[in-house]
Amino acid sequence: MPAKNGLMNLLVATNLFPDTKEPWRGLDNATLVHAMRQQDPGLNVRVLAFRPSFKRWGAAPLKPRPEDASLQPQYFWAPYVPRMGGMNHRLFSFAFARALKALPRDFTPEAVLVPWLFPDACGVVLQAAAWGVPMVAVAQGSDVHGYLNMPMRRRAIMAMTRGISAIVTRSNDLEKRLAKQGADERKVHTVYNGVDIHTFKPASRAAARDELQVPQEGKVLLFVGNFLPVKGLDLLLAAFAQVVASSAQPVRLALIGGGPLEEALRAQAAQLNITDKVHFLGRHGASQVARWMQAADAVCLTSHNEGVPNVVLEAISSGRAPVCTDVGGISEVVEPVLGKRFLVPKREASAYAAALLDVLANPPDEGMLHEAARGYAWEKCAQQYLTLLRGKA
Numbered sequence: 228m229p230a231k232n233g234l235m236n237l238l239v240a241t242n243l244f245p246d247t248k249e250p251w252r253g254l255d256n257a258t259l260v261h262a263m264r265q266q267d268p269g270l271n272v273r274v275l276a277f278r279p280s281f282k283r284w285g286a287a288p289l290k291p292r293p294e295d296a297s298l299q300p301q302y303f304w305a306p307y308v309p310r311m312g313g314m315n316h317r318l319f320s321f322a323f324a325r326a327l328k329a330l331p332r333d334f335t336p337e338a339v340l341v342p343w344l345f346p347d348a349c350g351v352v353l354q355a356a357a358w359g360v361p362m363v364a365v366a367q368g369s370d371v372h373g374y375l376n377m378p379m380r381r382r383a384i385m386a387m388t389r390g391i392s393a394i395v396t397r398s399n400d401l402e403k404r405l406a407k408q409g410a411d412e413r414k415v416h417t418v419y420n421g422v423d424i425h426t427f428k429p430a431s432r433a434a435a436r437d438e439l440q441v442p443q444e445g446k447v448l449l450f451v452g453n454f455l456p457v458k459g460l461d462l463l464l465a466a467f468a469q470v471v472a473s474s475a476q477p478v479r480l481a482l483i484g485g486g487p488l489e490e491a492l493r494a495q496a497a498q499l500n501i502t503d504k505v506h507f508l509g510r511h512g513a514s515q516v517a518r519w520m521q522a523a524d525a526v527c528l529t530s531h532n533e534g535v536p537n538v539v540l541e542a543i544s545s546g547r548a549p550v551c552t553d554v555g556g557i558s559e560v561v562e563p564v565l566g567k568r569f570l571v572p573k574r575e576a577s578a579y580a581a582a583l584l585d586v587l588a589n590p591p592d593e594g595m596l597h598e599a600a601r602g603y604a605w606e607k608c609a610q611q612y613l614t615l616l617r618g619k620a
Contacts, residue, residue, distance in 0.1 A: 248289060
């Protein structure tokens with residue numbers, strides 16, 4: 228158990244943690260750990276960060292971002308065999324056991340945090356359950372939406388829930404899905420991701436556009452995220468084309484992010500004859516994303532499924548309405564602030580375009596939105612995690 232003087236050795240094990248090559252990977256997990264340390268300076272953190280690989284084993288030649296150096300992350304390959312997907316937690320357990328040998332001799336974990344259920348938490352619990360310390364797993368979204376439909380992975384996840392202290396779900400929807408499969412409801416706690424209300428805040432749209440060299444006239448819609456099938460960006464482009472056709476003023480769509488679908492999205496934009504109005508900006512850090520939100524008129528999300536994505540809270544905190552497909556736990560944070568006005572229930576381009584035209588014509592008060600976001604500040608989120616990690620839930 229944690230020492231009586233308040234100091235605690237916290238071990239974080241996950242495949243979702245950033246490095247210099249993928250600074251966006253698991254960024255919310257790194258932000259969470261930093262927030263916990265700010266709330267509890269006595270937290271002594273060590274991070275074991277894994278990368279799945281079919282061929283490579285042992286230490287991975289990756290380096291932490293400068294801002295994460297104080298968390299002392301070490302990177303390792305974790306064996307992953309696609310055709311044995313339901314058994315990969317056992318391979319992850321093997322990699323975790325080997326990685327433990329790299330920890331300092333005087334570091335004895337007094338609590339364990341594992342963001343991502345399968346294979347991460349399922350593998351770690353096979354080694355760490357016997358330690359007798361609080362162990363908290365984090366369900367982030369796809370690890371519940373997708374894996375509970377796969378029999379072998381579902382069995383591994385349910386077995387893991389029996390050997391763990393607590394499971395954090397980043398939406399109430401995820402909590403209900405786990406409980407429906409038989410997870411002990413006393414162990415499952417919804418803790419929404421935090422938002423940096425000091426970085427993501429309302430500011431002069433004109434000044435932001437000047438800084439980013441965005442024309443002052445017209446409207447700007449913004450997407451932030453990975454270019455992956457789950458994000459449903461084909462729907463966004465189709466709806467945006469309708470907005471362009473219906474709008475009497477210039478409208479632009481800025482896409483921050485990257486991923487395997489970029490080429491297909493560029494081709495779709497060309498087919499829809501909106502290439503000159505769709506801007507692929509690449510990946511950006513938090514401060515630059517915040518500046519783009521201040522320059523934009525609304526933020527778009529057209530996902531097939533989600534937990535509660537950070538971008539939704541960041542948009543609200545920036546005073547910009549998020550226009551979202553009504554999936555996963557998104558409504559849990561949007562509806563109390565904006566009602567169902569910008570929650571699109573059907574995957575129809577015309578319905579999503581109508582919501583975009585509505586927000587451009589009638590934007591909500593940005594001060595009201597930012598004030599609502601204060602309830603999701605990282606400081607509050609970190610305190611909830613610390614309570615669970617100290618076994619006080």
